[in-house]
Amino acid sequence: MTLAYAAIIAILAGCGIYMILAQNLVRIILGVSLLAASANILIFLSGRVNSEVPPIIPSGAEALADTAANPLPQALVLTAIVIGFSLTAFAAALAVKAYRSLGTLDTDEMLDAEALGAPFPVPAASKTVAAKTEG
Amino acid sequence: MDADFSINLLVLIWPVLIPLTLAALTACLWRSTEAQKIVGMIGLAFILGSAVMLVQAVLRYDVLAVEFGGWEVPFGISFVADRLAAALVMITSVLALCVGIFSLRDIRQLHVKAGFYPLFFGMIAGVNGAFLTGDIFNLYVWFEVMLITSMGLLVLGRTKEQIDGAVKYALLNLFGTVLFLMAVGLLYGAAGTLAFADLARILPTIEASPGLIGAAILFLCAFGIKAGVFPLFFWLPASYHTAPFSIAAIFAGLLTKVGVYAAFRVFTLLFTVDESGIREIVAVVAAFTMLVGVFGAAVQWNIRRILSFHIISQIGYILMGLAVATPLAIAGSIFYIVHHIIVKANLFLVAGAIRRASGTDDLKKTGGLLKSHPWLAVLFLIPALSLAGIPPLSGFWAKFLVIDASFKGEMGWLAAVALFTGLLTLYSMMKIWMEAFWKVPAVERATPRRVPVFMSLPIAILAAVTLTIGFYAEPFVQFAEVASITLTDPGVYVAAIFGESTTELVRAVE
Numbered sequence: 001m002t003l004a005y006a007a008i009i010a011i012l013a014g015c016g017i018y019m020i021l022a023q024n025l026v027r028i029i030l031g032v033s034l035l036a037a038s039a040n041i042l043i044f045l046s047g048r049v050n051s052e053v054p055p056i057i058p059s060g061a062e063a064l065a066d067t068a069a070n071p072l073p074q075a076l077v078l079t080a081i082v083i084g085f086s087l088t089a090f091a092a093a094l095a096v097k098a099y100r101s102l103g104t105l106d107t108d109e110m111l112d113a114e115a116l117g118a119p120f121p122v123p124a125a126s127k128t129v130a131a132k133t134e135g
Numbered sequence: 136m137d138a139d140f141s142i143n144l145l146v147l148i149w150p151v152l153i154p155l156t157l158a159a160l161t162a163c164l165w166r167s168t169e170a171q172k173i174v175g176m177i178g179l180a181f182i183l184g185s186a187v188m189l190v191q192a193v194l195r196y197d198v199l200a201v202e203f204g205g206w207e208v209p210f211g212i213s214f215v216a217d218r219l220a221a222a223l224v225m226i227t228s229v230l231a232l233c234v235g236i237f238s239l240r241d242i243r244q245l246h247v248k249a250g251f252y253p254l255f256f257g258m259i260a261g262v263n264g265a266f267l268t269g270d271i272f273n274l275y276v277w278f279e280v281m282l283i284t285s286m287g288l289l290v291l292g293r294t295k296e297q298i299d300g301a302v303k304y305a306l307l308n309l310f311g312t313v314l315f316l317m318a319v320g321l322l323y324g325a326a327g328t329l330a331f332a333d334l335a336r337i338l339p340t341i342e343a344s345p346g347l348i349g350a351a352i353l354f355l356c357a358f359g360i361k362a363g364v365f366p367l368f369f370w371l372p373a374s375y376h377t378a379p380f381s382i383a384a385i386f387a388g389l390l391t392k393v394g395v396y397a398a399f400r401v402f403t404l405l406f407t408v409d410e411s412g413i414r415e416i417v418a419v420v421a422a423f424t425m426l427v428g429v430f431g432a433a434v435q436w437n438i439r440r441i442l443s444f445h446i447i448s449q450i451g452y453i454l455m456g457l458a459v460a461t462p463l464a465i466a467g468s469i470f471y472i473v474h475h476i477i478v479k480a481n482l483f484l485v486a487g488a489i490r491r492a493s494g495t496d497d498l499k500k501t502g503g504l505l506k507s508h509p510w511l512a513v514l515f516l517i518p519a520l521s522l523a524g525i526p527p528l529s530g531f532w533a534k535f536l537v538i539d540a541s542f543k544g545e546m547g548w549l550a551a552v553a554l555f556t557g558l559l560t561l562y563s564m565m566k567i568w569m570e571a572f573w574k575v576p577a578v579e580r581a582t583p584r585r586v587p588v589f590m591s592l593p594i595a596i597l598a599a600v601t602l603t604i605g606f607y608a609e610p611f612v613q614f615a616e617v618a619s620i621t622l623t624d625p626g627v628y629v630a631a632i633f634g635e636s637t638t639e640l641v642r643a644v645e
Contacts (some may be wrong), residue, residue, distance in 0.1 A: 020306075020310065025302065028306055029306075032306065032309050032310060032313065035310070035313045036313050036316070038317075039313050039316040039317045039320060040316075042317055042320040042321070043316070043319070043320035043323065045320075046320045046321065046323045046324030047323065047324075072323075072329075073323070076272055076319075076320075076323075079272075080275075080316055083276065083279045086283065087279065087282070087283060087305075087309055087312075090283060090286060090287075090305070091305055091306070091309065094286075094290070094298065094301060094302060094305055095302075097290075097293075097298055098298050098299070098302055101293075101295050101298055102295055102298065102299060107302070110299045110302060110303075111299070112295040112296045112298075112299040113296045113297075113299040113303070113374060113376075113377050114299075114373065115296075116296045116376060116437075117376060117435075117436070117437030117439065117440050117496065117497060118437075118440075119434050119436050119437075119440075
């Protein structure tokens with residue numbers, strides 16, 4: 001069971017990193033989301049997913065039974081999912097804005113920040129893209 | 136719950152609670168930018184007050200801890216303030232106040248309408264939270280609070296450059312936080328706990344496993360990205376120069392230092408750099424960070440770009456202390472962090488004033504400021520020479536401490552790299568001096584542009600702090616030496632948390 005989880009984490013993380021290496025901004029954002037998903041499963045696995053007994057202290061007892069599931073990883077994963085979601089939403093909004101104002105989603109063509117005050121001439125993306133569409 | 140406990144608790148959470156409240160308040164006052172400014176300025180004074188109280192409390196009780204909801208340490212989340220954390224909260228609030236005043240003239244109506252104040256206070260809350268938390272997962276949460284608010288601040292102006300810079304900033308930092316999350320997962324799997332004090336107690340008793348080593352390496356990478364070390368710094372010079380000066384100043388002062396702070400906590404309390412191979416990695420990384428940063432700055436002609444690259448090279452100096460890891464070296468690094476936050480942010484503010492005075496931040500186009508703004512020239516020289524490490528300014532003592540510790544810790548080569556970097560830092564600062572202040576400008580202005588008081592005042596305050604640390608270094612060095620004890624000897628930290636419950640701790644000291 002652990003091996004299966006480990007394999008899933010490895011595949012997700014591998015796919016995530018492969019997509020992060022892409023040039024397209026949307027693919028990169030999806031890649032980061034995949035990587036974040038693998039991190040979440042990793043936390044889940046770290047908490048030993050081998051019990052289905054709910055973590056409730058029975059009446060009269062002082063502590064949880066040894067067989068009970070560990071509730072902490074679930075709390076952690078829940079927090080991480082919420083944070084990850086908001087960050088992905090921001091990144092997606094940023095991508096939309098980047099596409100509208102820079103005219104491209106290709107990270108190789110995004111050179112506007114690089115061109116600002118650069119010691120060497122750098123063609124700004126928005127200009128090269130504009131030139132392309134005009135040409 | 137008695138009186139002692141409630142005082143103790145409030146001192147620790149105010150530095151986070153006040154900025155959070157201010158973020159909410161300024162967000163409610165969305166339509167009235169004037170009201171936001173007034174509330175913001177009053178609030179910044181309150182933040183400073185809370186930090187002063189925290190420092191006083193820490194000087195009295197050494198290590199303070201508060202457990203939220205009364206859940207004891209391994210089960211609940213705690214806030215812990217030792218001298219290092221309290222000093223950083225103090226510096227953060229001084230810096231926030233100065234940048235806040237500066238922003239009154241630097242930040243335009245457009246930025247305020249886009250939500251400058253709520254984001255600014257949100258970021259301060261995140262930074263203070265990261266300094267004060269005693270739980271590694273909670274640290275991750277504060278990192279994210281910092282990240283999302285800083286991304287918002289970066290794109291406030293909505294220019295093409297800012298959006299481009301923010302894309303790089305966002306993606307590389309997102310990647311970094313995912314690595315952080317994975318490291319937390321692996322650490323939890325190995326140790327079964329997340330509180331710093333509990334981890335410091337448990338980790339020495341368990342054997343190194345692949346999961347634990349993986350966690351250590353991932354922490355190193357994650358904090359490395361956040362701190363902007365070689366070879367993970369590329370997001371920093373790609374984005375910092377696009378932000379308005381106030382925002383760049385607060386980023387430059389605080390954000391990378393949170394990464395450094397986290398690295399110091401994790402690699403002193405939880406993992407040791409001795410005999411684990413981490414010392415060698417950190418030493419090499421520190422050397423390259425210093426060199427690459429300073430060489431990157433040497434070719435630039437834009438003030439903001441020069442300063443952005445210098446952030447990187449200065450991080451290398453701070454990491455030297457972690458590589459050497461003797462109590463003396465750690466103390467040197469703590470002193471260095473405090474000095475660096477003030478000086479670096481001040482240089483960005485000066486850059487803003489230069490921009491205001493000459494209309495550009497391109498060094499080739501400015502000039503003649505010595506004649507038209509002699510006071511600005513003096514105010515530039517103080518942080519600039521301090522950054523380069525000229526005695527008797529604060530940078531000299533900071534560099535002296537870490538370099539001295541490297542020689543004593545048998546890392547002479549690292550000290551040599553640091554000295555060489557200092558020389559090149561001086562070159563960059565002199566370049567700004569020669570070009571912006573000394574040379575005859577290409578186009579003379581008939582009437583020089585005035586730098587508003589609200590811009591020069593915070594610069595002067597920060598310069599005064601630099602001078603104070605420089606001329607009156609002894610108490611600061613002593614403070615750093617005592618602060619390094621809780622880092623180099625985890626036992627002190629653990630005992631403070633587990634020895635007694637918080638109420639008893641306070642009573643015991645009394």
